Amino acid sequence: MILYENENLKQQKLKDVTGKTLAASEVFSKFIKALKDHLLTQIIEKGKTIKPHEIRWVLTVPTIWTDASKQFMRKCAQQAGIDEEKLVIALEPEAASIFCQYQEDKRASNERSLLNRTGQKYMIIDLGGGTADITIHETLTKSDDKFPLLKELHHAIGDDCGGTQVDNAFMEVLGEILGQKLIKLMKKKQPSAYLELLREFETVKRREIANKNNLRIPLVTINELIEELEEDNIDNKIKVSKYKTQIKRNRETFCIDAELMKSFFKPTIDRIVSLVKDTSKIKAIRDVSLFLLVGGFSECKHVLHALKEALPNKTFIVPEEAGLSVLKGAVIFGHKTGIIGSRFMIYSYGTKVFEPFDPELHEMSRKKKAGGRYICPKIFDFIVMKNDSVPVGTTIKREYVTDEPQQNFMDLDLYKSDSGLTKYIDEEGCYRVCKATIDIPDPSDEQRTVEVEYYFGDTEIRMTAVETDSGKSCKTFWKFI
Ligand SMILES: Nc1ncnc2c1ncn2[C@@H]1O[C@H](COP(=O)(O)OP(=O)(O)OP(=O)(O)O)[C@@H](O)[C@H]1O
Numbered sequence: 001m002i003l004y005e006n007e008n009l010k011q012q013k014l015k016d017v018t019g020k021t022l023a024a025s026e027v028f029s030k031f032i033k034a035l036k037d038h039l040l041t042q043i044i045e046k047g048k049t050i051k052p053h054e055i056r057w058v059l060t061v062p063t064i065w066t067d068a069s070k071q072f073m074r075k076c077a078q079q080a081g082i083d084e085e086k087l088v089i090a091l092e093p094e095a096a097s098i099f100c101q102y103q104e105d106k107r108a109s110n111e112r113s114l115l116n117r118t119g120q121k122y123m124i125i126d127l128g129g130g131t132a133d134i135t136i137h138e139t140l141t142k143s144d145d146k147f148p149l150l151k152e153l154h155h156a157i158g159d160d161c162g163g164t165q166v167d168n169a170f171m172e173v174l175g176e177i178l179g180q181k182l183i184k185l186m187k188k189k190q191p192s193a194y195l196e197l198l199r200e201f202e203t204v205k206r207r208e209i210a211n212k213n214n215l216r217i218p219l220v221t222i223n224e225l226i227e228e229l230e231e232d233n234i235d236n237k238i239k240v241s242k243y244k245t246q247i248k249r250n251r252e253t254f255c256i257d258a259e260l261m262k263s264f265f266k267p268t269i270d271r272i273v274s275l276v277k278d279t280s281k282i283k284a285i286r287d288v289s290l291f292l293l294v295g296g297f298s299e300c301k302h303v304l305h306a307l308k309e310a311l312p313n314k315t316f317i318v319p320e321e322a323g324l325s326v327l328k329g330a331v332i333f334g335h336k337t338g339i340i341g342s343r344f345m346i347y348s349y350g351t352k353v354f355e356p357f358d359p360e361l362h363e364m365s366r367k368k369k370a371g372g373r374y375i376c377p378k379i380f381d382f383i384v385m386k387n388d389s390v391p392v393g394t395t396i397k398r399e400y401v402t403d404e405p406q407q408n409f410m411d412l413d414l415y416k417s418d419s420g421l422t423k424y425i426d427e428e429g430c431y432r433v434c435k436a437t438i439d440i441p442d443p444s445d446e447q448r449t450v451e452v453e454y455y456f457g458d459t460e461i462r463m464t465a466v467e468t469d470s471g472k473s474c475k476t477f478w479k480f481i
């Protein structure tokens, strides 16, 4: 979620449980490198003869992530030694959708044949640790085709309501009982005990909620910390807390009653239900009645129960291995990136241009004199519009000219807007998302024209440029902000 919310990813630091910080880019690249090295070792150990350059690497990200977050992950992968040309970014609900279309498991054949039907529309709800990420697909080709094409029916929708918020709710209650000071000290001095506590909660979280739910606590550590802080003993701490009737201690175990246990889940599940309900009311997809639940948190029975109760007329499917469907689908996507035929734009994208001033078209207050004529600057020139369905592989061309003799590069800014009606780049909801620099080959005194091709239907926005007269390609660098 930090990558989703943060605007300055380069500077972003992450904290471990003890409070020590490390640059996010280092954490992610080390993580990717460890996975990469593990795979390469496994290949050798299994006696396979796959060479690193023969591998296409697929990195999955939530669909709702920003362009900057995707670019950040791409940089981390490069830092981990993955060749940029060999890397594909997959969008998680899409990968899950692909997996469900192609799963070989016989038990899944009913689901598969349902999804495979030409014209079948379905919503993929990927419930993970940090996000709930929703994509809506339609199956385009016939059911006997092994690889039907999928079309996105609406732009992705999502929110930060995932399974880890349940853990946070539990830790908050624990903090109220034991005291935040003690929790802080445990994280700092006994991080393994703290992690053990989280792992223990993870086990309890995955069970059905019973009348009494037993959770093992690191009692020796807690008692040591109580002594160090010279605080009251654990039983008195429970007794004076507002949870005294809901939590009992029996030796090294907390016995949590069902109501309290449910309350850890409720806020997150409520948010997921509203998100799905609101999405299902959107006019363009109101007729979608098949809902596919994937991602780890979709294995939580309470989520399914709440969704079925809130949307009784819809059909919900939780595939076998719902938690692994993103991973497995990403592998298929790596082999067949063309499975998704088109995608919807979440935003409008455009560049900044100026036009000769026209009182019929432009606001009077924007009239400016430049080079002996009146112009209207800061116009948002649409390249693609929010809610456009863009076929994968679509390229959109724009031409730009140099301003000065011997100009050897050109700066180009890309703006993004939350609306399809934006007229000017300084309107509310419109902001710069990308700074591109295009090198001009063989600079000269003549005015030069560069044709930029934008690629919008893929999982990432890309651009290439050529100098029109010579046809030479221009080196292009772009950075999302
Ligand atoms: N049976 C289960 N019951 C309840 N929660 C579960 C169950 N199985 C997994 N989870 C929860 O699902 C979450 C992890 O899901 P997943 O592996 O899909 O997340 P992720 O893909 O890493 O996260 P994100 O998609 O947000 O980036 C964790 O919060 C985990 O506790």
Ligand SMILES: [Mg+2]
Binding pocket: 092, 126, 127, 128, 129, 295, 326
């Ligand atoms: Mg996920």
